[in-house]
Amino acid sequence: FTVYSLSGCPRATSAMKKAKLSGEQMLTIKQRASNGIENDEEIKQLDEEIKELNESNSQMEADMIKLRTQITTMESNLKTIEEENKVIEQQNESLLHELANLSQSLIHSLANIQLPHMEPINEQNFDAYVTTLTDMYTNQDRYQSPENKALLENIKQAVRGIQV
Numbered sequence: 001f002t003v004y005s006l007s008g009c010p011r012a013t014s015a016m017k018k019a020k021l022s023g024e025q026m027l028t029i030k031q032r033a034s035n036g037i038e039n040d041e042e043i044k045q046l047d048e049e050i051k052e053l054n055e056s057n058s059q060m061e062a063d064m065i066k067l068r069t070q071i072t073t074m075e076s077n078l079k080t081i082e083e084e085n086k087v088i089e090q091q092n093e094s095l096l097h098e099l100a101n102l103s104q105s106l107i108h109s110l111a112n113i114q115l116p117h118m119e120p121i122n123e124q125n126f127d128a129y130v131t132t133l134t135d136m137y138t139n140q141d142r143y144q145s146p147e148n149k150a151l152l153e154n155i156k157q158a159v160r161g162i163q164v
């Protein structure tokens with residue numbers, strides 16, 4: 001049995017000839033390999049940047065969701081406040097209407113009662129008239145004269161029928 005070496009084998013010889021690379025070809029392969037390594041580093045760096053961007057985007061999306069929730073809550077609170085304000089406005093209008101009716105009733109009831117140093121009550125002097133009446137009732141000790149006592153009694157009688 002004969003042992004052949006590779007150098008003696010015709011097939012091996014042609015394969016080795018093909019396998020021999022010139023220096024230029026080796027340099028090209030080395031450059032490609034090193035470019036591949038550099039590209040691997042660039043790819044790793046790009047992957048890292050993509051990962052960071054994804055994390056940043058996720059955080060921004062979470063922040064946007066929080067912001068939308070806060071805005072929705074604020075809008076809801078604003079709507080509630082607006083509805084409450086409408087109710088308050090309606091109550092105020094109702095109270096102003098009642099006050100106007102009460103003022104008219106008071107003017108009508110006290111039309112014939114003359115306070116000292118004042119003209120008879122009317123819409124123009126209503127506030128001053130009420131202020132004077134309030135002062136008279138608050139400081140009754142200053143109004144001890146029989147005329148003032150009679151005047152206060154007449155006022156009590158005049159306003160007794162007013163519904164508050």
